[in-house]
Amino acid sequence: MKYSKEKDSVMRIFTSYLERKNYRKTRERFAILDEIYSIKGHFDVESLYEMLKTKKYTVSIATVYNTIELLLECNLIKKHQFGENTSRYEKSFECNNHDHLICTNCGVVVEFWNPVVKEIQETTSASTGFDVVYHVLYFYGLCPKCKSKKTDETKR
Amino acid sequence: MKYSKEKDSVMRIFTSYLERKNYRKTRERFAILDEIYSIKGHFDVESLYEMLKTKKYTVSIATVYNTIELLLECNLIKKHQFGENTSRYEKSFECNNHDHLICTNCGVVVEFWNPVVKEIQETTSASTGFDVVYHVLYFYGLCPKCKSKKTDETKR
DNA sequence: GTTATTGCAAAATCTTTGCAGGGTG
DNA sequence: CACCCTGCAAAGATTTTGCAATAAC
Numbered sequence: 001m002k003y004s005k006e007k008d009s010v011m012r013i014f015t016s017y018l019e020r021k022n023y024r025k026t027r028e029r030f031a032i033l034d035e036i037y038s039i040k041g042h043f044d045v046e047s048l049y050e051m052l053k054t055k056k057y058t059v060s061i062a063t064v065y066n067t068i069e070l071l072l073e074c075n076l077i078k079k080h081q082f083g084e085n086t087s088r089y090e091k092s093f094e095c096n097n098h099d100h101l102i103c104t105n106c107g108v109v110v111e112f113w114n115p116v117v118k119e120i121q122e123t124t125s126a127s128t129g130f131d132v133v134y135h136v137l138y139f140y141g142l143c144p145k146c147k148s149k150k151t152d153e154t155k156r
Numbered sequence: 157m158k159y160s161k162e163k164d165s166v167m168r169i170f171t172s173y174l175e176r177k178n179y180r181k182t183r184e185r186f187a188i189l190d191e192i193y194s195i196k197g198h199f200d201v202e203s204l205y206e207m208l209k210t211k212k213y214t215v216s217i218a219t220v221y222n223t224i225e226l227l228l229e230c231n232l233i234k235k236h237q238f239g240e241n242t243s244r245y246e247k248s249f250e251c252n253n254h255d256h257l258i259c260t261n262c263g264v265v266v267e268f269w270n271p272v273v274k275e276i277q278e279t280t281s282a283s284t285g286f287d288v289v290y291h292v293l294y295f296y297g298l299c300p301k302c303k304s305k306k307t308d309e310t311k312r
Numbered sequence: 313g314t315t316a317t318t319g320c321a322a323a324a325t326c327t328t329t330g331c332a333g334g335g336t337g
Numbered sequence: 338c339a340c341c342c343t344g345c346a347a348a349g350a351t352t353t354t355g356c357a358a359t360a361a362c
Contacts, residue, residue: 024316024361045351060319065352081237085327086351101286112284114276117293124268124295130257132297137273139280141288180336180341201326216344221327241352242326 007037010076010093017074031057032067036077042088042109075133082109082138092134099136103143110143163193166232166249173230187213188223192233198244198265231289238265238294248290255292259299266299 014033018025035052036043043051049064068089071077078092082102099117101110117137125132170189174181191208192199199207205220224245227233234248238258255273257266273293281288 022316026317026361028318062320062353063318066317079239081239081243083235083237087237087241101280101284101288103286104289110284110286112280114280116272116276120270120272120293121295124257124270125297128257128266128268129300129303130259130266130295130297131303132257132295133260134296136292136294136296137276138292139277139286139288140290140292141281141286144285147285147287178337178341182336182342184343218328218345219343222342 004037006093007034010037010091013074013093014071014076017070023070027057028059028063029067029070032059032064033071033076036071036089037091037093039091042080042090044086044088046086048089078134078136080136082107083140099138101139101141101143103146104140105142105146105149108143160193162249163190166193166247169230169249170227170232173226179226183213184215184219185223185226188215188220189227189232192227192245193247193249195247198236198246200242200244202242204245234290234292236292238263239296255294257295257297257299259302260296261298261302261305264299268295 010033011030014030015025017023018029031052032048035048035056039048039051045061045064045068049059049061052059052064068077072079076091076093077089080088080090080100082088082100083104084107097115097118098111098113101112102108117135121132121135124130166189167186170186171181173179174185187208188204191204191212195204195207201217201220201224205215205217208215208220224233228235232247232249233245236244236246236256238244238256239260240263253271253274254267254269257268258264273291277288277291280286
């Protein structure tokens with residue numbers, strides 16, 4: 001388990017969440033959180049399960065799902081469903097400000113940042129009375145590569 | 157099959173899409189599109205299938221999935237995955253400008269409008285080279301009802 | 313010691329697929 | 338009349354559940 005300031009923080013957040021809810025602080029739960037915060041980018045349950053199996057600490061797939069549920073509740077991870085049938089996740093501590101462009105042709109996912117999204121979030125919170133915790137914004141369309149391919153096809 | 161200007165338009169769009177792709181214009185495909193455009197709000201495959209079975213024209217679930225795929229391709233419907241495991245859909249002809257607030261506690265979905273989203277879409281298209289066709293924006297948080305319930309719990 | 317949590321496998325749910333028959337172009 | 342599309346049922350994939358064993362408190 002490599003040390004990092006980020007991991008230290010999320011471990012503390014998770015600990016206090018578990019304590020507040022009177023949930024047990026098990027080895028499995030912390031191993032899963034540690035593994036997730038070692039992953040760059042998105043992951044799905046299957047790949048997380050495989051990583052845990054080979055690298056550090058074997059847990060059952062049921063426990064992976066259980067822990068992911070807890071991590072979603074305390075906002076340490078984000079759940080995405082980019083249009084496939086498998087859910088994908090990503091850590092969300094101090095990186096909850098980017099959004100995604102998804103190519104409807106090849107499926108490539110690209111990240112982008114736009115501070116205006118946060119502003120819309122605040123406006124919407126105020127006007128609807130919702131207490132918005134986080135957002136998810138997807139732009140669907142053709143990536144530059146697929147776009148030029150389609151143009152070629154039309155030319156033929 | 158009730159007449160409406162909207163239905164007339166989407167039927168024509170779908171017809172020309174099928175012709176352009178050299179796909180066949182079957183009764184089933186038009187019955188499904190007609191049913192979808194009779195639905196207010198969101199629906200899932202199961203409920204659409206049930207509606208078709210009882211109301212107009214029985215089709216197999218495989219055909220429902222197949223047709224939904226086509227309607228997604230020509231942007232006549234939108235696919236949502238609000239966090240559950242079942243996908244939900246909605247018609248998107250001339251109503252592709254609203255977004256969704258989702259309560260993480262009770263699951264209620266509320267719509268909202270904000271024209272700034274369209275602006276972000278254009279900025280992002282320009283800067284990334286993506287040809288963005290549509291977007292999906294979800295705000296997750298507590299709805300007013302659940303918010304006040306949680307506050308009560310804390311007070312105790 | 314109690315009781316929540318884990319692991320395993322089986323079940324449940326949603327979606328896709330293969331194939332024979334039927335309908336569209 | 339060729340062959341794409343449909344319907345059916347079975348298979349696939351992902352997620353959930355039930356229950357005995359285990360470990361946290």
